[in-house]
Amino acid sequence: MKIAVIGVGYVGLVSGVCLAEVGHDVTCVDLDAQKIDKLNQNIVPIFEPGLSEMVATNRETGRLHFTTDLEDALKGAEAAFIAVGTPSRERDGHADLSYIYAAAKSIAEKAAKPLVIINKSTVPVGTGDEVEEIVKSTRPDLQFDIVSNPEFLREGAAIKDFMAPDRIVVGVESEHAQKVLAEIYAPFAQKNYPILYVNRRTSELTKYAANSFLALKLAYINEVAELCEVVGADIKGVSKGIGLDPRIGEKFLNAGPGYGGSCFPKDTLALVRTAQDHERPLRLIEMIVSINEYRKRAMSRKIAQMCENEVKGKKIAILGLTFKPNTDDMREAPSISIIQGLQDMGAEIYAYDPEGMENAKHILKDVTFCDSALACIDQADAMVIVTEWDEFRDLPFAEIKKKMRKPVLVDLRNLYDGQPLKAEGFDYQCVGRPLETVMS
Incomplete structure (x- = not known):
């Protein structure tokens, strides 16, 4: 045809x-x-x-x-x-x-x-x-x-x-x-x-309903991750435990810095507005939008805590800028809010992403873009994994420790086990695990 x-x-x-x-x-x-x-x-x-x-x-x-x-x-x-x-x-x-x-x-x-x-x-x-x-x-x-x-x-x-x-x-x-x-x-x-x-209207609503439900799962698991950090639970175990239930499913249960991208942020917001226009407000979706926006900004405070709540003048290395790996899309990426939050506190931001830096340059100001992860972390006071690119899953930490001013790693995608890194002398924090179990 x-x-x-x-x-x-x-x-x-x-x-x-x-x-x-x-x-x-x-x-x-x-x-x-x-x-x-x-x-x-x-x-x-x-x-x-x-x-x-x-x-x-x-x-x-x-x-x-x-x-x-x-x-x-x-x-x-x-x-x-x-x-x-x-x-x-x-x-x-x-x-x-x-x-x-x-x-x-x-x-x-x-x-x-x-x-x-x-x-x-x-x-x-x-x-x-x-x-x-x-x-x-x-x-x-x-x-x-x-x-x-x-x-x-x-x-x-x-x-x-x-x-x-x-x-x-x-x-x-x-x-x-x-x-x-x-x-x-x-x-x-x-x-x-x-x-x-x-029918046509059913099809139109199906897309919004699907994306909003997936956003709901992400917002939910991020809320549970916050609780895990203060009660001594591990979000990875919780996610696996509930994901094995076929009524829930394992996908979209990875805790992180909040969702971004071209779909979830705009689709959840559009569904909220549609429901309000028809006087059938979707309170749950309204809350998801609010939770996610708060979540992204809160990650900058988590990073600051690992720097003893003082990041002014400190070099923070950001690994990963796109909202997810295998794309160059920067739309509504959590990295934007995180970097802006750290800059508001006076931090100096260095950043590296395998594919997204050209697009990021049009959005992020006063950021030094680097051509590799190792160049980014050189003399850094803290490194932060924001996007789970495969090349960040096997970083040479012995070499990294020598290059960094302070061996601080904030792993917002839970790519690593904190105990081996603690043994190497890193201060390590991820998402959804108690601080004291992963810090040196």
């Missing part, structure tokens, strides 16, 4: 490439001419394992194309995916749908034949109805259907998530739309990946 994908951000690019991979003829469209030029040279603007190779392969086969010309992309297309950003509006926290509406209007103006318009972006309940009205008012003569098909992609594992999904959710309002979506996802149905057909 010939498909157009509008927007080559994270979701649009991964979706377009993967749809080409399973045999569709895909043209990805974006207004950013520089980005399109780079993609036509197989230069991918985001870091996602395996994506560059798939772009090159599918361009070579002729199944994948990139252009700034929407009209050309829609020629002969039976379906058009909208995959543009829906960031939180600064003034009220609602999802900013201006890019969705602009894309819908442009598609309506340029479409030359009947079209199924599929919203891949994360949007509040009822957005599909608004898009339908925009298309109808722009082109009364156009035959079209509006479909909701939310993405469930984890950054760093997005290709696997798309190619081997745990579910595909499709919100349709007509038999024709369902038939087209069934054809698009036929390669996945043949492999028995579950495809759930529901």
Whole structure:
């Protein structure tokens, strides 16, 4: 099938490439001419394992194309995916749908034949109805259907998530739309990946409900970790003990410095605002948002405690800046709040991340960026692991101890066992374990 994908951000690019991979003829469209030029040279603007190779392969086969010309992309297309950003509006926290509406209007103006318009972006309940009205008012003569098909992609594992999904959710309002979506996802149905057909509003709410539930698990385990630290329990054991219950599950039970990224912060906030607008407030989700924001900032105070509550003028080495490993995404990363909190106390920040430093430079001010972990910790008064990159899992601590001004390690991802480090002479603190059991 010939498909157009509008927007080559994270979701649009991964979706377009993967749809080409399973045999569709895909043209990805974006207004950013520089980005399109780079993609036509197989230069991918985001870091996602395996994506560059798939772009090159599918361009070579002729199944994948990139252009700034929407009209050309829609020629002969039976379906058009909208995959543009829906960031939180600064003034009220609602999802900013201006890019969705602009894309819908442009598609309506340029479409030359009947079209199924599929919203891949994360949007509040009822957005599909608004898009339908925009298309109808722009082109009364156009035959079209509006479909909701939310993405469930984890950054760093997005290709696997798309190619081997745990579910595909499709919100349709007509038999024709369902038939087209069934054809698009036929390669996945043949492999028995579950495809759930529901109405459009159900599909829209499913994405927000899923992300908010996962955020709830993270906020919950972080709250329990705080209790562990004062009652003498170990959060790793607690997480494993409750995660073995199949009704709970083991995923999203790793305590840490709070969640970040492109989805959880904005989606939980958008769901809160939607519920408030309908006078059905979701108090639990409101509390999650509050807990997470407090959590990220509180990590700077944890670090200060390991420096005897005096970090002014001290060098703090931050290992890991992105909100999670295997991505260069800095959106809402816990490192931002942690670094700003330490800077407010007068600390000098040095930082290293394997992939995220270029993006971090646009966000973080007065930070010295280093080209390796060892360069970052040189003469540091404390080192802090913020993101669990694999290269931070086997650090040469004998060498590190010689380089640091003081051997203090704050492990916000619980990558290490404190006892061996204590034996090496480190002051060590992680998340969810009593301070006295891990400090020298």
